[in-house]
Structures are given as C-alpha cells and as structure tokens.
Amino acid sequence: MKKILFHIILPLIILLFISEIIFRYYGFGYPVLYDYDKGYYHLKPNQNVTRFKGSRVKINHLGMRTNYSWKKTQYLQKIIFFGDSVTFGGSYIDNKELFSERLCLKIEKSICGNYGVNGFKINNLNYQINDKINNINFNHLIIVVSNSITDGKSNFYDFPFYEKFEYKLLKATNEILNHILFKYNLKDNYHEIKIKENDALKSTINDFVNTLNKIKKSNTKISIFILPTIENLNSKKYPKHFLENIKIENININNMYYEMKNLNFENLYFNNAHLNKKGHDYFSKVIYDKIK
Numbered sequence: 001m002k003k004i005l006f007h008i009i010l011p012l013i014i015l016l017f018i019s020e021i022i023f024r025y026y027g028f029g030y031p032v033l034y035d036y037d038k039g040y041y042h043l044k045p046n047q048n049v050t051r052f053k054g055s056r057v058k059i060n061h062l063g064m065r066t067n068y069s070w071k072k073t074q075y076l077q078k079i080i081f082f083g084d085s086v087t088f089g090g091s092y093i094d095n096k097e098l099f100s101e102r103l104c105l106k107i108e109k110s111i112c113g114n115y116g117v118n119g120f121k122i123n124n125l126n127y128q129i130n131d132k133i134n135n136i137n138f139n140h141l142i143i144v145v146s147n148s149i150t151d152g153k154s155n156f157y158d159f160p161f162y163e164k165f166e167y168k169l170l171k172a173t174n175e176i177l178n179h180i181l182f183k184y185n186l187k188d189n190y191h192e193i194k195i196k197e198n199d200a201l202k203s204t205i206n207d208f209v210n211t212l213n214k215i216k217k218s219n220t221k222i223s224i225f226i227l228p229t230i231e232n233l234n235s236k237k238y239p240k241h242f243l244e245n246i247k248i249e250n251i252n253i254n255n256m257y258y259e260m261k262n263l264n265f266e267n268l269y270f271n272n273a274h275l276n277k278k279g280h281d282y283f284s285k286v287i288y289d290k291i292k
Contacts, residue, residue: 016173023172027052031175032059032091034161040127041156042117044163051091058095062136064113067095070136077110078137079103082129083144086227087116090274097277099144102284107292116144118161123153126208133215140221140291146273147228147241147257151205209246216248223291227283228257229273233265252290259286 023029030051033044047059060069064080065088081087081100089098096102104112115132117124125143133141160182167174212222224243232239244253260268268279275283 016170020170020173023176027055027091028175029172031162031165032057033165034156034163035063036156036163038131040124040131041161042115042128053092055092055094056096057091060113062113064115065089065095065098065100066113067101068111068113070111070113075109075111077104077107077139079107079110079112079140079142080132080136080138081112081114081116081142081144082125082132083116084120084125084146084149085116085118086146086274087114087144088118089114089116089280090270092270093275093277093280097280099275099280099284099287102281103287106284106288113138119154119159120145121149121154122151122205122208126211129211129215138220140223141215142223142225142287142291144225144227145243147226147232147239147255148273151242205242205246209248212246212248212251216250221291222248222251223287224251224253225287225290226253226255226257227273227275228255228260230266230269231272232257233261254290256283256286 020029027050030049032049032051033047034041035044036042043059043063043065045059045061045063047057049057051057057065058067059065062070064070070078079100087100089100098114100112100114100116104110113136115128117128120128125145129141160179165171165175215222226241226243228239239257241255244255246253268275268282270276270279
C-alpha cells in the first residue's frame with residue numbers, strides 16, 4: 001500500500017500541482033464573472049482580474065469594461081460602446097489596449113465605456129441598450145459587432161460563463177476541466193438556477209431600429225461598425241450584412257470590409273473574428289477618423 005502511495009498517488013499529486021502552477025501562469029483560475037438579471041446576461045460590476053499573459057480585465061461599478069469609473073463629470077465627450085465579443089475584446093487583451101480605451105486617448109476631455117458582451121446577438125444587444133441608456137448620460141453611442149453576428153438572441157446557458165467561481169484549491173485546473181466538460185456536453189451548464197426566458201429577448205430587428213430612433217431623438221450621435229472576419233476578407237464576394245439594410249437618418253453604418261480588404265489584415269487578428277493588440281490600435285484610429 002505504501003509503495004502504491006509513493007509510486008503512483010504522490011507523483012499524481014505533484015503533477016497536479018505543477019499543472020496548476022502552469023495553468024495559472026497562462027491566466028486561468030480567475031474567470032470573468034457574469035450576472036443574469038433584468039432578463040439578460042451581462043458582465044458583473046466591480047471586477048479586476050488578471051487573465052492571459054497578464055492582461056488586465058477591469059469592470060467598473062456600472063458593468064463597463066474600462067479603466068475609468070465614470071463617476072467624474074468633467075468630461076465633455078462621453079462615448080459608450082455596445083457590441084458582442086469583438087467589442088468586449090477578449091481576456092487576452094488588456095483594458096488599456098482596447099480600441100474603446102485607445103479612442104478616448106485621441107479625443108480631448110473624453111471618456112469611453114465598453115459594454116461589449118461575449119456571445120451577444122442583436123436581440124440581446126437591443127435589450128441591453130434599452131436597459132442602460134436610461135441610467136447613463138452620454139453624447140455618442142458606438143455599436144461594434146462582428147460580421148458573423150445574427151438576428152435573434154443568445155441564451156446564457158449556451159456558453160461556459162460563470163456567475164460565481166468559488167473553488168479554493170486548483171482554481172485554474174477546475175476552470176480548464178469545466179471548459180472541457182462543457183465542450184463535450186459532459187456538463188449541462190455552469191449555472192445553479194434555471195432562468196425563465198424574458199419576452200423582451202423575443203424582439204426583432206425592427207425593435208432594434210426603433211431603439212436607435214428613440215436615442216436619436218435625444219440628439220445623441222450614433223455610429224455602427226461591422227467588423228469582418230478573416231474568412232470574410234479572404235472571400236471574393238462582398239459579405240453584406242443585414243444591419244446595412246436598416247435606414248435611420250444621420251446614422252453612419254460602416255462595414256470595415258472596405259477599409260481592410262486591401263490591408264495585410266491577418267496581422268490585425270488574434271483569430272478568425274477577434275482583433276489582436278495591433279488590430280485594436282488600428283481600429284481605434286479608424287473610428288476616430290470616422291467620427292471626428
């Protein structure tokens with residue numbers, strides 16, 4: 001028995017702890033957390049975690065991904081971003097490298113807030129915008145979505161997102177294990193409470209247009225950017241997006257396909273859909289040129 005303990009179990013324990021150290025080095029063990037209330041999922045406020053390659057993901061008290069609190073009022077320009085995962089930026093990108101943060105470095109006396117959420121579709125986005133606009137003062141609303149975003153909605157349970165993460169030991173190992181179990185359908189979900197679908201998420205693209213029209217009446221500027229995937233850019237056929245068909249006066253809808261198709265665009269992407277650090281810097285300059 002002692003031999004079994006010494007030759008098998010003890011090496012496994014040592015291997016497990018070495019693996020945990022390696023996984024934590026690469027940023028696992030402290031995932032970004034989500035809330036599900038008011039009928040939709042969103043980032044939990046007041047987070048500050050270090051993720052992949054030391055990238056900092058900071059969420060302020062309003063649930064924005066930004067290094068700024070938005071409690072100060074001296075800013076003349078308040079710019080708020082909404083979107084899907086391309087706006088959120090990923091956990092491999094530090095807050096200070098996000099195109100939303102870099103944009104406001106170029107605009108005097110401005111502050112930017114990022115409400116991008118992983119996995120969002122148009123109806124999730126519409127519901128979030130309606131929820132947030134009544135509680136925050138801003139001058140300019142910028143929507144940035146991937147060309148792959150679709151109409152309809154995403155369910156919180158379709159993703160390996162955490163509402164809480166309470167492992168005290170082997171945090172990184174547990175995170176990776178949970179992802180593997182979820183990926184291969186060996187674990188139903190990460191969530192303890194089944195959530196009733198909200199009827200507001202059954203809205204249509206027309207409801208999204210109505211929301212934007214309502215915002216326009218308050219003299220708020222609105223800009224929409226559609227970011228192509230690498231697959232789109234490699235395609236010889238122009239991948240027109242359904243958002244380009246909406247007609248709202250004085251709203252510019254910018255499909256970045258035209259801006260990027262002749263660039264060495266693969267150097268701007270982390271993967272097929274999401275920008276890397278260089279891509280975020282490039283995109284912040286494009287947005288600045290479009291809205292200045």
